[in-house]
Amino acid sequence: MDLFVINRYRDSDEEVNTVDQETKHLEKLKQKIEERKKTITLSKSSESDVNTINEHNTVESIATNEKSIEDIKKHDPEPISELSKVPKPKKQVKEKISHEFKVLGNNEFEKKARVSRVLPHWLSNPNGISTDLQNLDCLVEGQHWLHSTLKATLLNEGVTHLFPVQKQVIPFIIKEHKAPYPFQPHDVCVSAPTGSGKTLSFILMDEIGCEVKALVVLPVQELAAQVAKVFKKYCSKTTLKVALLGGSTPLHQEQQNIVRHTESSGWVSEVDIIVCTAGRLVEHLQSTEGFSLKHLKFLVIDEADRIMDNIQNDWLYHVERNIKLGTELMTGRVSNLNWFNLNEQKTAPHKLLFSATLSQDPEKLEQWGLFQPKLFSAAPLHDNDDEDQIRLYATPAELSEQMVACEAENKPLVLYHFLVDQKWDKVLCFTNAAESAHRLAVLLNAWGRDQFKVADLSSALDRPTREAVLRKFTQSEINVGIDVPDCNYVVSYDPPRNIKTYIHRIGRTGRAGRVGQAVTMLLPNQIHLFKELLKSGGKSDVPAIEIKPEILNGLYDSYEYAMRETKNVIQSEINSKVQKSVELKRRYKSNKQK
Numbered sequence: 038m039d040l041f042v043i044n045r046y047r048d049s050d051e052e053v054n055t056v057d058q059e060t061k062h063l064e065k066l067k068q069k070i071e072e073r074k075k076t077i078t079l080s081k082s083s084e085s086d087v088n089t090i091n092e093h094n095t096v097e098s099i100a101t102n103e104k105s106i107e108d109i110k111k112h113d114p115e116p117i118s119e120l121s122k123v124p125k126p127k128k129q130v131k132e133k134i135s136h137e138f139k140v141l142g143n144n145e146f147e148k149k150a151r152v153s154r155v156l157p158h159w160l161s162n163p164n165g166i167s168t169d170l171q172n173l174d175c176l177v178e179g180q181h182w183l184h185s186t187l188k189a190t191l192l193n194e195g196v197t198h199l200f201p202v203q204k205q206v207i208p209f210i211i212k213e214h215k216a217p218y219p220f221q222p223h224d225v226c227v228s229a230p231t232g233s234g235k236t237l238s239f240i241l242m243d244e245i246g247c248e249v250k251a252l253v254v255l256p257v258q259e260l261a262a263q264v265a266k267v268f269k270k271y272c273s274k275t276t277l278k279v280a281l282l283g284g285s286t287p288l289h290q291e292q293q294n295i296v297r298h299t300e301s302s303g304w305v306s307e308v309d310i311i312v313c314t315a316g317r318l319v320e321h322l323q324s325t326e327g328f329s330l331k332h333l334k335f336l337v338i339d340e341a342d343r344i345m346d347n348i349q350n351d352w353l354y355h356v357e358r359n360i361k362l363g364t365e366l367m368t369g370r371v372s373n374l375n376w377f378n379l380n381e382q383k384t385a386p387h388k389l390l391f392s393a394t395l396s397q398d399p400e401k402l403e404q405w406g407l408f409q410p411k412l413f414s415a416a417p418l419h420d421n422d423d424e425d426q427i428r429l430y431a432t433p434a435e436l437s438e439q440m441v442a443c444e445a446e447n448k449p450l451v452l453y454h455f456l457v458d459q460k461w462d463k464v465l466c467f468t469n470a471a472e473s474a475h476r477l478a479v480l481l482n483a484w485g486r487d488q489f490k491v492a493d494l495s496s497a498l499d500r501p502t503r504e505a506v507l508r509k510f511t512q513s514e515i516n517v518g519i520d521v522p523d524c525n526y527v528v529s530y531d532p533p534r535n536i537k538t539y540i541h542r543i544g545r546t547g548r549a550g551r552v553g554q555a556v557t558m559l560l561p562n563q564i565h566l567f568k569e570l571l572k573s574g575g576k577s578d579v580p581a582i583e584i585k586p587e588i589l590n591g592l593y594d595s596y597e598y599a600m601r602e603t604k605n606v607i608q609s610e611i612n613s614k615v616q617k618s619v620e621l622k623r624r625y626k627s628n629k630q631k
């Protein structure tokens with residue numbers, strides 16, 4: 038109806054005439070109501086006619102069911118206001134209005150259809166992977182495709198059943214490799230929770246043959262060393278040789294380990310499997326004579342999302358160049374099938390991507406140049422209507438997550454309460470800076486004394502010290518550490534900055550079917566952000582741990598004492614550092630004078 042239309046830009050004449058127009062409209066309306074009344078009375082008996090009127094559902098038809106306009110006028114001095122209570126007019130009325138009023142701008146009232154994201158078929162239809170590590174049904178003994186040597190090593194390691202990810206992914210890869218040339222195997226992406234056995238998924242398929250040439254790329258040195266260790270263990274009874282190129286040994290030493298020059302065949306490879314970081318790989322590709330990836334069969338990219346976020350030295354490009362493949366194959370596109378192409382080209386290495394937080398962004402995944410990829414995913418469906426196709430990250434079923442809200446000054450007290458009163462052991466505690474990790478370690482050591490031992494592990498320490506700390510943690514000599522591979526509890530002393538960091542942090546516990554607990558400490562103003570972070574990963578809110586104030590009150594005295602001691606320790610550390618640098622300067626000067 039007219040009264041509901043707001044015309045922001047009207048001529049001044051129109052404004053003057055508004056009242057007249059309304060009266061005219063009212064007259065017209067009355068006339069039409071009378072006409073309609075007559076029609077309805079005539080066709081009352083016919084059901085179909087009534088339906089037709091209802092279908093049109095104009096303002097007029099609704100008004101006929103009400104009192105007549107005359108009646109309205111009697112009871113209400115402003116009948117128009119009464120009419121305004123009539124349900125919203127539909128299309129017909131709108132059209133009429135548009136003839137009589139100049140409405141500028143677009144019609145903003147219509148709800149726009151929401152654009153939903155459409156994922157490629159391979160991303161929206163993954164092969165599901167179970168996260169149940171308690172009821173395993175795939176006996177190692179019964180797997181005919183597993184080499185007897187590998188079976189023996191597995192049983193020796195206490196692995197009697199395969200985990201779901203291994204049960205599904207390895208036979209698929211083996212099957213893909215059985216296809217004859219020029220058929221190319223589907224590349225594989227695996228998105229499975231932390232500690233679900235992804236590493237063995239690419240280690241066990243080495244059974245395929247002695248000539249397997251695999252390159253495994255990881256984002257950081259520590260992870261590369263860890264994976265190389267597992268490879269060496271499982272290859273120890275085979276003829277396969279494994280090399281770690283992680284930067285922990287000098288480049289020339291690594292070079293001697295991986296290539297050899299022979300009289301008869303020139304440069305030959307000394308290894309079958311290379312585990313490396315992307316940065317070190319590029320160094321070798323550029324400076325190691327005889328180092329070649331031409332016979333590469335597998336290109337495994339572990340922790341693919343972390344490598345993807347931080348493309349080091351454009352390493353994929355260098356790998357591609359070394360293999361000297363046509364770009365079409367490395368980018369996942371196949372050129373025309375003709376005799377020339379079949380003769381000239383070789384099969385591109387089979388790409389296998391593994392991650393606990395694999396991106397679902399097609400644009401990001403595009404950079405890997407995957408060939409007709411297959412996705413194996415343990416992630417549950419997102420329950421958001423808009424993103425019903427998007428699968429996010431899964432966490433282990435045995436991992437329980439909680440949060441605890443407290444003021445900044447109470448954080449050490451809460452942590453101490455967990456360690457001493459709740460008797461938590463093998464705790465991994467994350468802070469957001471190396472310095473605060475060190476201060477916290479000093480404080481807890483001063484405070485806990487005979488009750489627990491704490492060590493800090495951060496980028497500020499050199500490699501041998503970090504390795505020694507990890508060893509001690511594994512042997513239970515230290516109860517609290519930072520960034521170690523396996524533990525009972527994970528405490529985020531400072532909240533993680535994004536969902537991927539959160540998933541990888543908490544994933545240090547609850548691994549391989551063992552139970553684990555992860556707690557995030559939050560300041561009151563961080564709670565909302567943390568909830569948003571969980572939501573962005575498709576996770577629901579985590580329960581909060583309530584800590585009674587009297588528990589914290591009881592800890593203040595000993596805390597103050599520990600704080601004083603912490604200050605002394607930190608001060609003496611600073612003093613000794615200053616003294617060392619003074620001595621160094623003095624030595625340097627005296628050497629110069631000599």
Ligand SMILES: Nc1ncnc2c1ncn2[C@@H]1O[C@H](COP(=O)(O)OP(=O)(O)OP(=O)(O)O)[C@@H](O)[C@H]1O
Binds near residue numbers: 199232234544549
């Ligand atoms: N079938 C199995 N039976 C028993 N233990 C297993 C099995 N497979 C793997 N494990 C053990 O589970 C632990 C976690 O495995 P792994 O490191 O491969 O997990 P992951 O999925 O790669 O985790 P992350 O994403 O954190 O790297 C390891 O200690 C490994 O030895």
